[in-house]
Amino acid sequence: MKNTLKENAEALALRTVLGYINGKDPDDAIEKVLEWADKFDEKEGTVAKQRELIRRELGNKDGNWYKLVKSFWTDIDPSVRQRTFENFIINATILGGRRKAEARKKYGCNIPWTILIDPTSACNLHCIGCWAAEYGNHLNLSYEFLDSLVNQANEIGVRMFLYTGGEPLVRKADIIRLCEAHPDSQFMSFTNGTLIDEKFAEDMLRVKNFVPAISVEGFEEATDSRRGKGTYKAVENAMRILREHKLPFGVSCCYTHENYKVIGSEEYFDWMIEQGAKFAWFFTYMPIGVGSPTSLMVSAEERAYMYDRIREYRKTKPIFTMDFWNDGEYVKGCIAGGRYYFHVNANGDAEPCAFIHYSDTNLKEHSLIEALQAPLFSEYAKSQPFSPNYLRPCPLLDNKGALAKMVHDSDADSTDLSAKEDVDDLCAKCADAADNWKPVADSIWQKTHPGAPL
Ligand code: SF4
Structure with a gap:
């Protein structure tokens, strides 16, 4: 689904800001983007508080948020940076937001911001406590199904798609094909990372609208004991390849009763940053599926420990973090069922x-x-x-x-x-x-x- 003529005209006006994003000097770019945001939001003032907060945080040159934003200029390929910004901010949020509001009225139901899709139930690993491991290798959504879903979603303003699984990269040829067919949408994926190689990184660099979040359970012993021997080294190798190709990526961490101390440690946060991760998503283990052990669930005190740790590092570490349950306060609770x-x-x-x-x-x-x-x-x-x-x-x-x-x-x-x-x-x-x-x-x-x- 392409933009309408009106949306294209709006997008063209909005793209002036992309020139700033493309500039070589991040300080200059940050200032110009903020000036642009002030003007853009002047009438409605809907994000006035956020603008003020961003200006304050980015004004501190020693602060973690400034360092994180600056790293997008030093670590990320300029054309990928531009496409990612265009898809997130212009297509998914500004233009998509308007279409979503219209669709909400027209159809009288929730219209989401993103759709999570399992392109396959197949996985090349067999992780303890993961339902995908039990699902077997026989179910796949066809390319035509996925393409139709993206088209239907674009019609109502949804431009963000996040693959889960199974291991989505088992379908990497179709994933790249979808990225090519829908350059105005942003695709992300949870992945165990073991199927990321030089060829896939070249493809990512070419399509520019795919960002992986690699699942890690802590350091080598914890990762390998849940995901299988050699997985941690394969993950570090995947991160090296992405770093060398100047591609953005994040980490996905499932904290359990057994590993929460490691996942919440400063050493682990520093490791993610050193590897080049720009964001980290935290999930707590849930006993989904018949026979899944409850013993891996965190206690209330352990969950509160993670609440504190993640908030603490948010003030000091140059990595964007999101805690799927404990951050409910920022989105007014549960985001499921099409709400987000x-x-x-x-x-x-x-x-x-x-x-x-x-x-x-x-x-x-x-x-x-x-x-x-x-x-x-x-x-x-x-x-x-x-x-x-x-x-x-x-x-x-x-x-x-x-x-x-x-x-x-x-x-x-x-x-x-x-x-x-x-x-x-x-x-x-x-x-x-x-x-x-x-x-x-x-x-x-x-x-x-x-x-x-x-
Ligand atoms: S709070 Fe909502 S979005 Fe989060 S796990 Fe529960 S049902 Fe899913």
Whole structure:
């Protein structure tokens, strides 16, 4: 789906800023981009607070945020930097934002910012506690399906796509083909990194709109014990290749009862930065799937420890971090069910979230709009936020019974590809965690948001 003539005219005007992004001097570029943002937002003032915050943080030349932004000029290929900015800011956020607002009114449902897609259930590794490992190697979404989904999404303003899996790079030829076919969309991928080689890096440099987030469990022993011997070295090799090609990448970290201290350590943060990662996503282990052990779940105290560590490093380390559960306060709780995102599994089922394997709509039989309007996503839209304390965002992990109610009320089925999991059984596995986290989360919330409801 291409931009309309009006959008192209707007994009052309917005592209003046790309000249600044392309400039050689980052200080000059930062100042000009901020001046441009001030003018652009002058009338509406919708991001006035954010502009002020960015100006303050980037004004400190010794600060971590200044160092991170500057590194995009020293470490990243200029044409990739430009395309990434264009797709994130202009296409996905500004132009896409308008289309999304119109679509929301027209169709009366949530319109997401991004869609997570499993192009395949196949994976070349077999990680402990990963549902993908149990799914087998037999399901793939065709190129035509993926292309149609991207086109339908572009129509309603969605320009961001994030691959999960399985190991998405098992399908790297189709992934590159999709990047080429949709240069105005941004593609990202969670990956174990072991399939990144020189040829793939050359392809990434050519298409410019693909950014990987490599999964790591800590240092060599922890990574290899969960993902298999030799994985850590393969990951470091992939990061070296990306660094040498001046390609942006991030890290995806799943913290568990066993590795949370390492993942939350300064040494580990410094390692990610040294490797060249520009962002890190943190997830906590969830016992998804029949037979998944609950023993790997973090305790309430361990989750609070990660809350503190990540916030601390956010003030000092030049890497952008996002903690999928503990950052619920920045997005008013749960973002699933199409509110900001939803997930399509390798069978084409539209699931509310990558962690919630229940669905009432398959995208091989229904359009994207039909999936967004279907009962399960409507239940999500009706029920969000699940708690006024946004540190308890999740209908599975933090709010007992909330997920089961939505699944029952919408008549959704388990979409687990290996063994169907009863939603009441799944919720029962998380009940203690929800009970234990509530007092800890409430105490943090009261300290950080005095007077806000609980
Ligand atoms: S359902 Fe839970 S895991 Fe998924 S986005 Fe919502 S809060 Fe996060």
